[in-house]
Amino acid sequence: MTPDAVLSRYLELASAPAVDADALYRLLAIDADLLQRWITALDCTISPVSIRAALDSIPDDQRPGLARAQIWSVVPIGNAARLGLDQWRAVLVASCLAELLTAELGFGESEATRLRVLLAGSGVHLARDPLMAELSEFRGVDPALMIDAHPVLRAFAVSESLEHHGRAQAAAIAQELFALDSAQFDQRMQRAERRAAELIEAAGVSFDAADAWFESLWIQAQLAAFSMVMGREHETAGLERLGRQISRALFAHEPRIFLVNAARTLVEGTGDDDLADLKLALTTSPSKVAIAVRDGVDAVIEDGVEASIVDRQILRRLHADGAMVTVLRDRDEVLGAIVFRMTDEDASQSATLMAGFAAELGHWMGVLRRGAASLREGLQAYRLQHEKRLREIVHEANNPLSIVHNYLHILELRLKDHPETHEPLRLVSAEVRRAASILRKVTEFPSPETLVTPSEPKFSQLDLNKVVSGVLELIGASASRASVDVSGQLEEGALLVTSNSDRITQVLTNLARNAVEALGEGGSLVIETHRGVYRAGRAGVELVVRDDGPGLPAAVLRQIYEPKVSTKGAGHSGLGLHISARLVTELGGAIDVRTAPGKGTAFAIFLPDMA
16 A cells, blocks of 8 residues: 555645646656556556656646545555555665666666556556566566566566565576676666655655645545535625635634735625725735735735734734735636634644635636636627627518508598597507517617616606506407407596506506406406505505406416416417516516406506606
8 A cells, every 4th residue: 555655745746726747647656556546547558658648638627636536545444454664665666676677678668667567566457458467477487487578577577576585586586587697786776776766756755744644635525525515606705605604614713805806906805894895905005915916925924013004903803913825716817815814733734724725715716707707708609699680680670660650650641630540540650669669679789797687767757547548549459359348447637657658568568468368258357547555665556457257277376477488379478477577577566466266367566656
């Protein structure tokens, strides 16, 4: 099993926000267990070139996750047998000896020989590699039978003898298979030991910190668990709140989080005290927080007369004499910083945990930012693709509407001596203009940033009774064909309210047409107006669209204002009630429905006076 010092170094590499592929390879190349795990995961051959290429092919943002996932496959479990440090080093020296022996013969894959011998000497079997399979098959064969065998097989015979039977017997086999005398063998051994020491140093392994791996593993376990929770959050504000909650669990206090805004200002909005919404000028502030973000380097805040006043205020809110400023990053972009309280007794472990937590939080913030940017780009592409097409459609639709409007004007002139036609023609002309206005809105594409913001209606004073009378005129013909009696019960005199006439007309028309269709043949439809109505402490008026039809079933009522596919056939979109509810909401009002089987349906619309 992998020794403590190598485990500690591996966990150090895997814990970094970005895992260096070259540094990772150098560590894999000295430990058989790690090397086997990664070759299997990468599905590559036992070749330095192949392994390095496979590591480089992993996207930078995925390599840390894969490295961390491998942690649990290499740590010891329970009482698993483990190599002692001396034994582990002996296996590495033996593999280096095999590398030197094959290199002297001019074998072009001497480093690959070291990797194969390292694996085979540790009992690893990789059957899909022909040489590895032969190393296992011919292991322990009489050296006399190995003469003229493949250089790797002969080198493995020497290294295996060195590992299991000592230098003297290994020297004897080296003389038989490589024609080396005792002095020459000793020289190769010295070079192999130096080579092993160089590889250990290049891999960054420190035997002084050999017992640190368990602490690092515990930190990784905590961060992995909380990272899964952060990955389920879909809003930056929610991620900040979650970050504060996780911080309390990890560090027993709530740090201060500063983020860089579009104006290149550091904004602190995470506290509930008098420093909430603190803003620091990124380029000019003397605060250590601003300096850390500006330089992209973590910093320490210490209380004292030389510290900036803002930093001293932050320390007081953290109830500490010192704090760690950890930079928040997403890939190469600095997003802000987290300021943690620091104490002497847990400074080392806390610093590692803080850096890891900041890396996870920065990663998930970046994921959300990139997702939002991708959405904006997609919406912009959609807008550019379809805006021209929609403008053409609207232009073509306006042509027949213009013709209808012109002929209505001609009819008005010809029928000027027939007063009874004036009001119907005026209503039809108004509806044509309203249809043209609705079509024009199709081409008023919002920007991606304002796509979800509904357009604000324009308010003016109007007589609600006149609006209702106009709607009754509009639906009169269709109601007459269905033998539906349509009437109005209106308040006496003018019913003045500040609202939007077009939107009220659209709502009433949708509701009235639905009622006529529900009644089928026969029945009655009444539109009522009421003044002096109060709802939730607001004064306003009420419109009621009432029919004596069959009523609405419970299944319809459960999703009555949701957009859906219409069951009425061609010419119906299933959006009428959804649009009506939205328009009423935009007018600041409310809509509800009262219905009963066999007793009809009434939609009541409350409109506040927006004056």
